[in-house]
Structures are given as structure tokens and as C-alpha cells.
Amino acid sequence: MAHDLIATHDKQSALNARYGADSVPTAGPWNATIQLLLAHRSVRSYKPDKVPAKTFETLIAAAQSAATSSNMQTWSVIAVRDPGRKSRLAALSSNQKHIEQCPLFLIWLADISRNDRLGQSEGVKLETLAYHEAFLVAAVDAALAAQNAVIAAESLGLSTVYIGSLRNHPIEVAAELNLPKGAMGMFGLCVGYASDSITTEVKPRLPQDAIAFSEQYSIGNEPEMRSRYDAKLAAFSKRNEMNAYTWTERVITRMAKTSSLGGRDQLVVALQAVGFPLR
Ligand SMILES: Cc1cc2nc3c(=O)[nH]c(=O)nc-3n(C[C@H](O)[C@H](O)[C@H](O)COP(=O)(O)O)c2cc1C
Numbered sequence: 001m002a003h004d005l006i007a008t009h010d011k012q013s014a015l016n017a018r019y020g021a022d023s024v025p026t027a028g029p030w031n032a033t034i035q036l037l038l039a040h041r042s043v044r045s046y047k048p049d050k051v052p053a054k055t056f057e058t059l060i061a062a063a064q065s066a067a068t069s070s071n072m073q074t075w076s077v078i079a080v081r082d083p084g085r086k087s088r089l090a091a092l093s094s095n096q097k098h099i100e101q102c103p104l105f106l107i108w109l110a111d112i113s114r115n116d117r118l119g120q121s122e123g124v125k126l127e128t129l130a131y132h133e134a135f136l137v138a139a140v141d142a143a144l145a146a147q148n149a150v151i152a153a154e155s156l157g158l159s160t161v162y163i164g165s166l167r168n169h170p171i172e173v174a175a176e177l178n179l180p181k182g183a184m185g186m187f188g189l190c191v192g193y194a195s196d197s198i199t200t201e202v203k204p205r206l207p208q209d210a211i212a213f214s215e216q217y218s219i220g221n222e223p224e225m226r227s228r229y230d231a232k233l234a235a236f237s238k239r240n241e242m243n244a245y246t247w248t249e250r251v252i253t254r255m256a257k258t259s260s261l262g263g264r265d266q267l268v269v270a271l272q273a274v275g276f277p278l279r
Pocket residue numbers: 040041042043044096161162163164165166187202203
């Protein structure tokens with residue numbers, strides 16, 4: 001009975017942290033996996049301790065266990081540990097310091113090159129690889145694999161942060177990693193043990209009513225939900241990032257100006273250059 005009470009308290013705390021105490025769903029079925037998922041947070045400061053080789057293999061096994069479209073397995077991953085290479089990749093990814101600091105930087109690739117090589121060796125032109133759909137399938141595959149690795153990493157006491165700015169300079173990244181045509185870095189992932197000084201809280205999310213609908217899309221009372229979420233994110237960012245910004249401010253800062261894309265407004269051209277025709 002005591003165990004049940006503790007478990008109830010733990011799951012309620014996890015939901016409170018994720019949504020704020022005023023908009024938690026009632027706790028439903030629960031287990032250690034759900035508890036782990038709800039406790040996710042990105043970490044941007046790492047100890048120098050290496051990720052053991054067997055741990056890395058486990059992360060990759062978890063990644064390869066993700067669903068993959070038609071079992072085409074159109075993704076790959078490159079583990080970068082060399083400080084010089086991490087430093088060059090950081091310079092290509094808006095100089096984020098955690099890229100250099102983390103012991104293991106994983107580059108997740110949308111990769112249709114292996115399938116292309118298969119076709120070539122069998123003397124069959126794989127016509128479908130030229131279409132936008134092939135890129136989308138590969139990008140989705142890479143993301144699903146990476147997220148499985150993130151969950152596995154967190155379950156083993158490691159921390160992570162994705163690096164989307166790896167797409168700022170896809171051609172230079174492809175050269176640095178010696179990528180074949182038809183492979184492109186979708187995002188990086190810093191992996192390591194969080195610095196002892198890290199106390200980042202779980203970052204609250206929009207209430208479920210704002211993003212999960214029944215049968216058909218519903219805008220509902222979105223303005224009211226947004227303003228309540230704005231207050232929560234401002235309080236969170238003030239406590240954790242010394243800068244009280246609302247979600248509204250964050251969205252506008254991130255999405256209003258093409259310049260905030262950091263070069264990714266040229267992504268179609270870069271994708272075509274690295275071997276995704278995008279027909
Ligand atoms: C595809 C993707 C790219 C991201 N790129 C970056 C990045 O370049 N730098 C960074 O510090 N965080 C990056 N993030 C982390 C997000 O900022 C973070 O997930 C979000 O603010 C929610 O915070 P949480 O992960 O702690 O819950 C990225 C996340 C995703 C999913």
C-alpha cells in the first residue's frame with residue numbers, strides 16, 4: 001500500500017512538472033518507462049567522462065529497434081569523438097559549446113545511399129530514390145532511430161541534446177564526414193553524463209487539449225491555453241535560463257525572420273547538392 005502511495009505521488013509530480021499543476025491530466029496507467037519519458041530534459045553541459053563502448057552499442061541497438069519505413073533502414077549514424085572534428089562541427093553548427101564539451105557527438109543521417117548502392121550492384125535503377133518522398137522517409141527513419149537512442153541513453157543515466165543547427169551547412173558537414181551522395185546529416189545529438197552543476201527542470205509543454213484532438217482538428221480555446229502556457233514557460237525560463245521569455249515570444253523570435261534559419265532557407269539547394277533530387 002505504501003508503495004502505491006509513493007508511486008501515485010511520483011506520477012503526479014511527473015505530470016505536474018510536464019504541464020504545470022493547473023492543467024495536469026489525471027494520472028493513468030503508469031510504469032518505469034512512462035516515468036522516464038516524462039522526466040526527459042535536454043542537457044547542455046557535460047562531464048568529460050567517456051561513454052563506454054558497450055553502452056554505445058546498446059544505444060545503437062535501441063536505435064535500430066525503432067520502426068523503419070518498409071524495413072528500408074534509410075538512416076545511418078556517425079559517432080564523432082575526436083575533439084578536432086567536434087570543434088569543426090561545432091563551428092558549422094552555430095558554435096554551440098556543448099558539441100565540443102560532450103564526449104560523444106552522434107550525427108544522424110537520412111541515408112538513401114546504401115539502398116542506391118544495392119540497386120547499382122544488382123543492376124537496377126531505384127527510380128523512387130529521386131523523389132521528395134524518399135528524403136522524407138529517410139528523415140523520419142533517422143528521427144525515430146535517434147529518439148529511441150535518446151530514451152535508451154536517459155534510461156542508462158546519460159543525457160542528450162539534439163543539434164538541429166547541424167543543417168546550417170549541410171555541404172560542409174558532408175565533406176567533414178566523408179558522406180556519400182544520398183546521405184545528409186539531419187541533426188546532431190550530444191551524448192554524455194550531465195555536469196554535476198546541472199539542475200535544469202523538466203520544461204513544461206502545451207496542455208494536451210492544445211495538441212491532441214478527437215476525430216477532427218479543433219482550435220478550441222487556443223488563445224486562452226496559450227496565455228496560460230506563456231506564463232508557465234516564462235516562469236520556467238526565468239528559473240532555468242535567467243531570461244523570462246514566453247512561448248509566444250519564443251515562437252516569434254524563432255519563426256518570424258528568415259535570418260533565424262541560419263542558412264537553412266537554402267536547404268532544398270543543399271539537399272540536391274548532396275544527392276537528394278527531391279522530385
Ligand atoms: C530536431 C531538434 C533539434 C534541436 N536543436 C537544438 C540545438 O541546435 N541546440 C539546442 O541547444 N537544443 C536543440 N534542441 C533541443 C530543444 O531546444 C528542446 O528539446 C526543447 O527546447 C524542449 O526542451 P527539453 O528537450 O528539455 O524538453 C533540438 C531539439 C530537436 C528535437
